[in-house]
Each structure stands twice: as structure tokens, then as C-alpha cells.
Amino acid sequence: MGQTTAEKIFAAHLRDEPFPGTKVLDLDRVLCHEITTPVAIADLEWRGKDRVFDNTKIKAVIDHVTPSKDSKTALQAKMLRDWARRHDIKDFFDVGHNGVCHALFPEKGYIRPGFTAIMGDSHTCTHGAFGAFAAGVGTTDLEVGILKGVCAFREPKTIRVNLNGSLQPGVYAKDVILYVIGQLGVNGATDRVIEFHGPVVDAMSMDARMTLCNMAIEAGGTCGICQPDMVTVDYLWPFIDGEFASKKAALEDYSQWCTDADADYDKVLDFDVTALEPHVTYGYKPDCVKPVTEMAGTRIDQVYIGTCTNGRIEDLRQAAEVLKGRKVSDTLRGIVSPATPKIFQEALAEGLIQIFMDAGFCVTNPTCGACLGMSNGILAEGEACASTSNRNFNGRMGKGGMVHLMSPATAAATAITGVITDARELK
């Protein structure tokens, strides 16, 4: 019997199996941010165990509320900063260099095919786009990861999602994943890895694959995984060109993590996305999705473009393409937050920031900010936001606020008209 990508990674990282079905894995990456790490740091200090297992495998960033908005968030940032300095964690990103963790860490080349990674953040599943096993965990798992470099899992089964056909212009990875979550339901992949296959994934950039994998958790999935291929190698090449003689050699090596042809799946789902329309959420769960045409005309108070789902350069290009030469409706406000400083600079160089500003968008620094209602764009009671983020829970972006999830193109079109709008209709 062949193995799935996750099974191969589990086998290669197995430290211990204390009980049948419980697998303790060695970790290649322990990723940290300022919201969930400080309590772990304080607990390690309290236990007299303020140590780190390997300061080169730990990466840390201040991203959720940055620059700090008040004394409490300043303390969280300080605790992470002091800890990173104390343990000489070189890959620590502070104000001026920081960005949304799941955009920043991949961009730095930290995630490779076959890696194991944990972070105290549910959207860690994003990193599976590189053919890695990456899982969101709580603070206790993070604390043990920091101290011992291990994490325990019940080995997840894998759901294979085949994305067949080809996407129509104006339909993006976000629309695909919203549709897939609608089909799976919010717990359709609990304790499962979702492997994405098929010509649609093969044709996707790493940015798009990260959008896909980012929302695996919204179906309950432990990790979203794409197969490493030449797109993966091309993306990582600046970081791995010293490791491999050629891209071909890198691909050959990374291919060891690809799922075997005779691997055993929990289930296999086939979707032909050729006729897929842009999708939007309604209600308070990410599986409440409808084609944009059925949601068109819904009044919106704020448009938010950014986050670990859709704050990458391609996302900004797609939004800017819709916005170019147009103005934000005077019935709403538009906010764009490039996910990292590098993306911000690229967007500046390409003239995208100019387009956003000409349209009347507020451009904020890279931060998680409004997505989880912590800063930079919180909703008032009764307001609705068209957002490129990943969660629409009741109160997520502010008590009494409603969030409609959508692609950057749909969000941009919505910004222009003031109501949910199919970007293809604007052309």
C-alpha cells in the first residue's frame, strides 16, 4: 500500500509512539507570534525551563496587532521581543520588517517540502501548500514545541480533492476553496488532511495554492497539502540554490514527498470547476457560501483586502486590476493591508498602491488587524464588511458585525459599487 504525503512526513519524523495511534513528531519549524506565544514563554519561565530546543528552527513575528495599539499589546510584543533576543532567535521580525505570519514565513523560504511545522495559529495549514505538514496548535503544544521540538498528533487520514477542468477568467483560488468548504461543511475534514490535486492546482502559483490551503481549517482540516512540483521549486529556488545542483535535482528530491499512486484515502472528491462562479459567504459560518450572483446587491459598509488568505502580491494585482481608474463608493470605506513589507514594496513598484490610493482606499501596514477584530478596521454593530479573509463568525471583526468572505476581485468590485458585486459585470 502506498502512502499519502502526510503519511510519508509522519513516518520520516516519528520520534515516539507512546500509544497506538498517537504519534509524536520531530519538528522542523516552530513558528511563533505575539498573541499565543507570551503565555507559553511565561509558563516556561515559571517552570524554570526558559529554554528553546533549537533557535534556528524557531521563527517569530509580531503580526496580529502591530505597531502595538495599547499597553497590553505592547506588553505582548515586548515579551516576544525580549524572549527572541534572550535566546538569540535570529529570524525574529519586528516593526519595520514584520508581516502576516503565513505570508512572511513562506516568503522567507522557511517552509520546504517534507517539513513538519506547528504554530499557535489555526491558519498554519497554509504552509501545506509547499508539500509540508503544518498544523495550527494551542499554546501548550507550542510551549512543548519550543522546549522539546516535538508535537503529538493522532495520525490524520487524508481527503483527496481533485480540482478538474480550468478556471474561467475572474474566478480565483478563493472562489474554489469557498466552494469546496461549502461542499465539505465546517467539520467535513476534522482530523483530516486535505490534499489538493488536478490540473487546476497544477496551474496555480504558490500564492494561489496558499489561499487554497489557508482555508483547510475552515472545513476542520488539520492541514491543506499541495504536491511539490516545479512551481514549488521555482518559488523556493533563491533559498535552495546552494543545496541542489539544479532545479531538476531539487524537484527529484522533493518528489519523494508526493503521494503514491496507490495511496489510501479517507475519501476522494472530484470537482470540475470549469463552470464555477465567484463565491461569497452569507451567515456566520464559512460553509455558508453562494455564487456572487445570488448575493449581488447586499449593502456593505467596509471592504477589507489583505490577510493570510489574500494579502499577497497576486491578490493585490487582481484587486487593482478591477479598481484601476475607478473610485470607491462614498457609501463605504476601503482598507488594504499588503501582507508583508516585501509585498508592500512590490505593490509600490508596480503602481498598485497608487491605484488603491487613487480609488480612495486606506493603505495600512502589514498586520492581521481587522480580520479578527483586533485593530485597524473593526466594525460597529450592524455593519457589514466584504473581506478577503477566512472567517465570518458572528462578531469576528467586531461585536454585531457581519463579514462576507470573497476574492480580492469581488471585494474590489464591491468597493466601487457599495454593494456585493460580481467583478466580471463591471467590465
Add this chain to the structure above:
Amino acid sequence: MKKVFGGPAIFLDRADINTDEIIPAKYLTEVTKEALKPYCMEDLKLEGFDPQGERLKNARVIISRENFGCGSSREHAPWVFEVNDIHTVISESYARIFRQNMFNCGMLAIELPKADIDALMALEKEANGAVDVKVNLPDQQVVACGNGREVSFSFDISPFDKALVDAGGWVEYADARY
């Protein structure tokens, strides 16, 4: 330290209770568990549920439906229960991270089939909400008493989860072993 399980129950008769509802993100700026105490399930809108009410204040056990604890990985969700002396959740199923976080803190996330949860919800109505739950971990039994009636159910717990509860949590377990 091993925790105490059982006591008065509060019933949340809805699937997909998410961690934003259990503890809103605006309170994630706290750096101690104790500071979370007043905000338990502040944003949860559910008929008959009052986050400031006596029923929640007295509760030691939560009984709910499918996919409890979905969404964010925030361990603040189990913590806000812990500091309010709620060490047991009983539901039809859990989101993976929440479930792991409960056991990692040495607390119980007990899974019971829908029929058993239905029976517990029925007992709640019959007893006007006054249901007391005893958890017998060695025998893997839940006994609920209300309106002079007693119902009991057996549950499964993996040896690993049991070891975490016995050790007092994952840090203690891992520190002794790795």
C-alpha cells in the same frame, strides 16, 4: 496537578460553537489566564443563555453538540473554562485543536453519541436546567442527575488522552518523557 471533574452542567444546544464565541479575540491581549475570567462566552448568542447569569457562574460542566470549539486555535478558550472551574466538556464531536488543547491542559473533552446528548438535553428540560454531572474517569462513565432521575453513559478515552489527564497536561507529560 490533576483536575476535578463534574458538577452542575450548562447546556448549549447548538452545533459549531466556535472559539470566537467562547472568548472574543479582543481579550487575546491578556497575558494571564486569570484575566480572561469575566469574559467567558461573552459573545455567544443562544436562546436562554446569559453569559452573566448564575447558571454559567455555577456551571462545572458544558454539554453541547457537534464540532464544539471550531475556528481559532486559541487556547484561551479552554483557559477561560479552566479559570471558571469548568474542567469538563461533553459533546457530540470537537474541532481537533480545541479537543487537543483541553487534554493538553489536563481537562476532559468527552465525546458522546448524538442519542446520549439528546437524552441529556431532554433531562435538562425535565429538570428545568438543574442537572448535576458526575464523571467517573477510571470506569469511563458519565452519570447525570436531574429531577430525581439518573441517566448514565459510558465514554471512550484514548490511553494517550488519559495519560495527559493523569499527568496534569502535555507539558508535564512531555517534560518527563522527551
